[in-house]
Amino acid sequence: QASAGLVVRSHSLELLTMEGQRVAASVRVAIEGDQPDHLAEAIRKALAAANLKSKKLAVALEHQEVLFRCFTLPVLPKGEWDAAIQFEARRYIPFKTESLVWDYRVVQQHAEAKQMEVVFAAVPRESFRVVQDALTAAGVQPTVIEPRSASLARLAEPPKGQAANEFVCLVDVEPEVAHLAIVKAGTPYLTRDIGLLPNVRLPLPEAGAAGPTEPADPKVQRLLSELSVSMDFF
Numbered sequence: 001q002a003s004a005g006l007v008v009r010s011h012s013l014e015l016l017t018m019e020g021q022r023v024a025a026s027v028r029v030a031i032e033g034d035q036p037d038h039l040a041e042a043i044r045k046a047l048a049a050a051n052l053k054s055k056k057l058a059v060a061l062e063h064q065e066v067l068f069r070c071f072t073l074p075v076l077p078k079g080e081w082d083a084a085i086q087f088e089a090r091r092y093i094p095f096k097t098e099s100l101v102w103d104y105r106v107v108q109q110h111a112e113a114k115q116m117e118v119v120f121a122a123v124p125r126e127s128f129r130v131v132q133d134a135l136t137a138a139g140v141q142p143t144v145i146e147p148r149s150a151s152l153a154r155l156a157e158p159p160k161g162q163a164a165n166e167f168v169c170l171v172d173v174e175p176e177v178a179h180l181a182i183v184k185a186g187t188p189y190l191t192r193d194i195g196l197l198p199n200v201r202l203p204l205p206e207a208g209a210a211g212p213t214e215p216a217d218p219k220v221q222r223l224l225s226e227l228s229v230s231m232d233f234f
Helices: 036-050 076-088 125-137 150-153 219-232
Strands: 004-008 012-017 020-030 058-063 066-076 100-110 117-123 141-147 168-173 177-184 187-195
Touching: 004 036, 004 150, 012 036, 020 036, 020 117, 020 125, 036 125, 058 125, 058 150, 058 219, 066 076, 066 187, 076 100, 076 117, 117 125, 117 187, 125 141, 141 150, 150 168, 150 187, 168 187, 177 219, 187 219
Parallel strands: 004 058, 058 141
Antiparallel strands: 004 012, 012 020, 066 117, 100 117, 168 177, 177 187
16 A cells, blocks of 8 residues: 555656545656666656655556456366466467466456456566566666556546445546546456547637637547447446
């Protein structure tokens, strides 16, 4: 239960200080280059700016190569889960599992159908190692390293004792891309990145013309369209 977290993005990182599920303070630092030492330096700058005493942080990865897959398997004894899930995952991912750092969660078992739902997540081993090395160089002890979708999903967890039977769509919006996660009970089932158009505004309508008085934003239009398609597909 870390009280602070680090979100590693493509060109920047954010250091968030948390009070429960609320962000109490945040620091954003640009990553000035694509080498591991650039990431380590950005982490050091963020730690200094936030003036954190503890170096134990939860770490969320934005990495575009993070893979999420949801599939079903016949109900199996727990001791057989690892082998069976690794075998099944090979059908859905374009990489050998040996080249990945991966994990999974059995989210639901259907006794009547004799099936269990599995959410599988993975990231290329080399990409994971680069982040690990940068964290070590910056003196950070990660309490967890996980995909951003998993971190977002935790924000939608219901209070203790309350059932979580509904899916929720969460969106993390950046200037050029939005990340979508459809989650339930703290677990992402579908994730995708949505590229946004340049922020070019449409001309104002002519005097007396019907329609909205505010110009439409193409980014908003694209985001709403892609959200609709994703939720309908899911």
